[in-house]
Amino acid sequence: MTSTLGIAVVGTGRMGADHVRRIGRTVGGARVVAVADPDGDRVKAVADALDGASAHTDPAAAIAAPGVQAVLIASPGPAHEEAIAHALARQLPVLCEKPLTPDPEGALRVMEAERRLGKRLVQVGFMRRFDAEYVRLKELLDAGGIGRPLFLHCRHRNASSPSFFTSDMLITDSVVHEVDAARWLLGQEVTAVSVLSPRPTSAAPEGLRDPRLVLLETSGGAVVDVEIFVNCGFGYQVRCEAVGESGSAQIGDGHAMVVQSGGRWGGEIDQDFTVRFADAYDRQLRSWVAGAARGRVAGPDAWDGYAAAAVSEAGLTAARSGVRTVVEMAERPALYR
Numbered sequence: 001m002t003s004t005l006g007i008a009v010v011g012t013g014r015m016g017a018d019h020v021r022r023i024g025r026t027v028g029g030a031r032v033v034a035v036a037d038p039d040g041d042r043v044k045a046v047a048d049a050l051d052g053a054s055a056h057t058d059p060a061a062a063i064a065a066p067g068v069q070a071v072l073i074a075s076p077g078p079a080h081e082e083a084i085a086h087a088l089a090r091q092l093p094v095l096c097e098k099p100l101t102p103d104p105e106g107a108l109r110v111m112e113a114e115r116r117l118g119k120r121l122v123q124v125g126f127m128r129r130f131d132a133e134y135v136r137l138k139e140l141l142d143a144g145g146i147g148r149p150l151f152l153h154c155r156h157r158n159a160s161s162p163s164f165f166t167s168d169m170l171i172t173d174s175v176v177h178e179v180d181a182a183r184w185l186l187g188q189e190v191t192a193v194s195v196l197s198p199r200p201t202s203a204a205p206e207g208l209r210d211p212r213l214v215l216l217e218t219s220g221g222a223v224v225d226v227e228i229f230v231n232c233g234f235g236y237q238v239r240c241e242a243v244g245e246s247g248s249a250q251i252g253d254g255h256a257m258v259v260q261s262g263g264r265w266g267g268e269i270d271q272d273f274t275v276r277f278a279d280a281y282d283r284q285l286r287s288w289v290a291g292a293a294r295g296r297v298a299g300p301d302a303w304d305g306y307a308a309a310a311v312s313e314a315g316l317t318a319a320r321s322g323v324r325t326v327v328e329m330a331e332r333p334a335l336y337r
């Protein structure tokens, strides 16, 4: 492998274009050499802003392009599995945006492909694991700083949802972050899911069940509650309060600066994830590039993507039935232990 990692980026929409910019500006030791998107104008515009990257409407062609040594996938979730298969066929390291696959069956097939290769090549873009506040909270919990964790109280709010967003995606695309964060912070699996859906906000598009309250039970006896509200209108907020036997700790207040003036006090609320998690996306990319250069997955792997998909599936069943649903999970393969 040469010292500068050649990356193919599959999907050049909001996240793909953002990752391309980050690779150029903040990540050393890597460059984008090929980009793919079925939207020909969009992919050309992204390629034109790069020095010598080839533009493709077929992801397989981008992955097979000269100089490609690693693949970043930022297409919609249902397209991830096919792109991963093309990358694994060439034994290329992958950073795949979340969700790894929308369903657990697809994630099982990804793990089976890695098992056949005898190595892990896929990292999943659960970037909160690289966020400084989440890392501090994990260190505190691991050190027993607040005793045995009893609750995680989570709030996940987006100012507005994109036009393609569905009620299922509140769980599979949004709460999937809390699922991964809870598994990682607690070092436990999620065992059951319940979902409450109040009367939707009048700000939600017709038919969208927004907001929702998702309850996760874990293998160590903790309970995680997640308010997911993707049309809250006022900004982007991701908060997490851990409550343990001997204390509590909260992250995500975002009060970097509080201004007191004219008889009022206050601060700003980030408007979206590209701002709130900017540093986390950078750290995630640097870590993936460094890991890829050493042939290692340096973050959440396909098992983590599978576990999250299994919890999402139980969440969808719970949301539709109104009944607490047990998470069905396969045994963890030796490759991921």
Ligand SMILES: NC(=O)C1=CN([C@@H]2O[C@H](COP(=O)(O)OP(=O)(O)OC[C@H]3O[C@@H](n4cnc5c(N)ncnc54)[C@H](O)[C@@H]3O)[C@@H](O)[C@H]2O)C=CC1
Pocket (backbone or CB within 6 Å): 010, 011, 012, 013, 014, 015, 016, 036, 037, 038, 039, 042, 059, 074, 075, 076, 077, 079, 097, 098, 099, 125, 127, 173, 273
């Ligand atoms: N980690 C995070 O915080 C975030 C992650 N995401 C994830 O990133 C991925 C992309 O989301 P966005 O950029 O928001 O969506 P987007 O709709 O802005 O962009 C998706 C792009 O993929 C292209 N595309 C569609 N089918 C494709 C295929 N088969 N192969 C290649 N490209 C294809 C579309 O033409 C579009 O340009 C999703 O998996 C999403 O869940 C999205 C937002 C934040």
Ligand SMILES: O=C1[C@@H](O)[C@H](O)[C@@H](O)[C@H](O)[C@H]1O
Pocket (backbone or CB within 6 Å): 158, 173, 174, 177, 230, 273
């Ligand atoms: O991953 C993300 C989006 O796909 C999702 O739609 C948003 O709700 C999340 O806040 C964002 O981080």
